[in-house]
Amino acid sequence: MAENISRAAFGSAAFEKRRLPIIKKPENIEVAQIELSEILHLGKLNIRCNSIYRDKVSKLIQCDLPLEPNYMSNKAGRFAISLGPDEYLILAEPGGENQLEKILNSSNIAKHISVVNVSDAFCAILLSGKKVREFLSKGCPIDLDPNSFQENQSVQCDIALANVILLCLEENEFICICRTSFANYLLDWCCDAGQEFGILVTKGI
């Protein structure tokens, strides 16, 4: 039975019907300057809690909920992203979301907070390459200057016509989280916009 599940899970990546890798580039560019891949089955939890319970939640999930809006914190491979004054998104290793959900829902603050598993509602796309900021600026209205959008910053914004959460990992590395049903649109847009710089889409990790 477990085998069934894993096979089912494997088959439902956001880009499942696409033949990968995809390479699009102009002739004068040798190596694609943008790389894109899906981070498969990342655990995602939506947490709602007000400031009174923030420290307690941070302790329970072993990752600090960020105090500043549009920032994220990062500990032991887990990310806590600020989505609003009382809303956070936690990224965890595949399956980790179930464990965290259990811990939070069995704690003594369970009735004051909301913990919702949204692992399947969103997918995570890794974008990297030295032209990645220029590439994103073709569809993303926020200020992507390296001095304005830095490591550990996050933002809810649009990329072209898709609503996304954009996370800056390093100067030229981003995670883009979008609703799964928009993933194929986003991939199409990326392939189109990335052509200019050369784009390589590989199978997820």
Add this chain to the structure above:
Amino acid sequence: MRHMQSHRLETNNGTSINRKKPVHFKFDRKEFTGFEGETLASALLAHGVHLVGRSFKYHRPRGIFGIGSEEPNALVRVIKGASAEPNLKATQIEIYDGLIAESQNRFPNLKFDILSINNLFSHFFPAGFYYKTFMWPSSFWMLYEKFIRRAAGLGKISKKHLEQNRYEHKYFHCELLIIGGGAAGLQAASIAAQTGVRVIIADEQHELGGWLLTDNNFNIDEKPALNWVRDTVEKLKSAPNVTCLNRTTVFANMDDNFTIMAERVTEHLSRPFAHLPKQRLWKIRATKIILATGAIERPLVFSGNDLPGIMLSSAIRSYIKRYDVLPGTRAIIFTNNDDAYFTALAIYEAGGFVRCIVDLRENPKSQIITTIRKLGINVKTGHAVIAAHGSRHISSVDIAAYDSEAQAPLSSISHMDCNLLAMSGGLNPVVHLHSQRKGKLIWDERTLCYRPDNRSDEWISVGSANGTFQLKKALNEATKKTTITISKLLKENKKSKIQKNNSVPNSEEKQQNWAPTPAWLIQSAQPHISNKTAFVDFQNDSTALDIKLAVREGFHSIEHVKRYTTTGMATDQGKTSNVNAIGILAGSLKKSIAQTGITTFRPPYTPTSLGVIAGRNIGNLFDPLRKTRIHSWHQSNGAKFEHVGQWARAWYYPQEGESFHQAVTREVYATRNYAGVLDASTLGKIEVKGPDSAEFLDRVYTNEFSNLAIGKAKYGLMLKEDGMVFDDGVTTRLAEDHFFMTTTTGGAAGVLGWLEELLQTEWRDLKVYLTSVTEQWSVASLSGPNSRAILEACLGKDNNIMHDFPFMTMKNSFINGIPARIFRISFTGEMAFEINVPARYGLALWSHLMQIGEEFKLTAYGTEAMHVLRAEKGFIIVGQETDGSVTPYDLGMNWIVSKKKSDFIGKRALERGSMDEPQRKQLVGLLTTDPQKVIPEGAHAVLNPNQEAPMEMLGHVSSSYYSPNLKHSIALALLKGGSNRKGQTVYIPMLDGQEPIEAKIVEPIFFDKKGDRLRG
């Protein structure tokens, strides 16, 4: 055969052309050769070609008139492969090898244009001609329309344009945006560049420098002016914080310094790089904007002033200095200021013959006039050109002593031949981008121009754009204002300080007398004749006579005159015509110009291609198409899809040879008799958590949820404050403080937004959190008499939950190892289960169901079959049976409106007296007399089909299908007083002379009225 460049100078001084690179192009099928760096207009003038188009209304011959985006006449169509773009200005098109351009608005060709007959009948086409002529008889409009449509419009677009051309968008942020790369813009940019702030400087020409490219016979900063331009541009280009853009037009300046500009990336290349767009739209957020947009020369208004060979004086000077092109050999200069004397000098130095300078001023004095007189050029002061003559080109002018104030000639006319006339009526600062922000304009009596009021420190005008026409003063102003602006910026950013004393580069430009004499209209002794061909707006063919006529007919506001005469409404937005029109209007009204006022400029500054506005939001990127996780199964099983919001939903699954009707009938039949399954994943889903969740639901739904037991589900209606139905869905209590709400597919985002707003603004005391989980769950809706057996088989050893699984309850279990939330709810009226699984397992669940279901005759059904099934039961769909004007009472759903609850959203509105009004439209069922006839949805019902139109409408049909189970056409309708009309007959009149459809009003439920099947 290639034509001679008869008007190209031998001197080789042109600052903007590269003589080493000849460029071959075609205009109107003739071959020409120009040089790299020049525009189509310049290259045509080099061949002595002035005539490039016919005017819009009278089809008069028109020639190249200006040098840049102010050009009203030289609109051409550029053809590239299978695509063609109309209405481009020859003065802005850079030539490239293989360029093909053609003139517009002429048939069969430029020299012989059939519609130029309009010109002979011009007195039949006065201002307001269309308003006056086609008003009556009104029944003739259908006829007029066809005629007008053919005559209207300028240029033709090719249908393949978007396939052949790529346009892109780009967002950009900067601290300082400098618009215009002339002297003032460059000076501002070089100051800003040193401070490290992000700077963009954009100029619409293909090289920076502005008027310094034309007038540069002096030093700036102790070096030749052109070297100063070159050094400054180089410095800017090498600065990492500066983005230096040429070929880029800022066409919109909007709130919060959001500006939009179009960059022509590859359209000037004969072989564009495939990966780069033709144009790129930049959307810029700038903290501060400096407008250094320069100024445009005004023409003078006199009879025949639109003949080819009559050009703006400054444009002629530019063609000589930048492109080595002398547009005519025997020139007359007509001016009211000093600037045109420099044009005379340029013509003289280029070897042309300046026959005469006609100056409106009585006794002008300045150094340049002395210089010109010393050269022996004839200068007639206090004179005017009364009229220009010629058939397709200017050949002579009438000159007379002139009284500017009385607007009349003082002496008899002398005749003088020529083939070029340079006119200069003063300068108009380019205030468009200032005006777009509702920036006010001030009339400056000294320099005779409208200039910005400079009230804002968000956008700041400098140089000629601010009415500061002298170079020295302009550089000084740019330096000062940029320094202040950046100091403020850095203070806000708490960054390093700017050097306070930026030196102003010293310029040795010859001083000009910027006090033109006012001259808005030059009239002959018979003004009613001369004003008829005295053009104000060249592109829209508006004349001085039109403006005077408008005044006589009672249009006194500049806004009215503009619209009545269409002055300033052409694609050049009145860049050369507006102020002259205001001057003429003011004269007619005996008011000052300041009293007459000016119209507001709106974006875009220059015509902008729709392609660049659309960008890549075309084809498959036009709108995201959202697909469920089960989409691939639908696709491989031949489903046709319908779009619900952005979602693609399986509509029906035709088998080989099946029509739409047959497929739907089969799906409906199978679901009623065996089992059907629908992909319901798109339904909106919201987790409602927190101690006050039940109270919250009590407030947003009309019925009570606080009394719902854990594990039970309830259908709810949500109203807006006006008491009208907003959304519906089933909500289930998962725990004391935890509910699972479903919404309609199309309403999901709107409902979540509305509920969040309530929690964040109205009910901040409620402890409730909402989280959208629409996409977290994939949903298979299993329905039909066999559904229970199928579910049992699927559950296998976990099927003990089936022993006690009543209607409107929910159970957690596993299906083939997949964790599932199973709801026993029904939208078909059959026994039904909605199986929710985490979305990643959606396809696995669906495949498993289809596999197990095979022996139970399980059939996948689409949204159309779902519509029929629910209509048979009379279940409403929000958005189909409701339209924002329908209450629960209108739907006959009084049972769902709680009488017990003290309040809920919409309660107060429902209690208003008018809600009981018996003539409100109410939901009814319709059964057609002919069981096979299906009423079109949206059709109107009447009581008497034989009454005269307009008929008295009873209401409309909201849903209508053929029901295969009843073997009868069924419909739902909203009819006035419908609930009291049961048993009455109504008629549905049809289009195209078909017989009206007869139907009987019945209860809005057609099948299994007691609901036995649902409960099993």
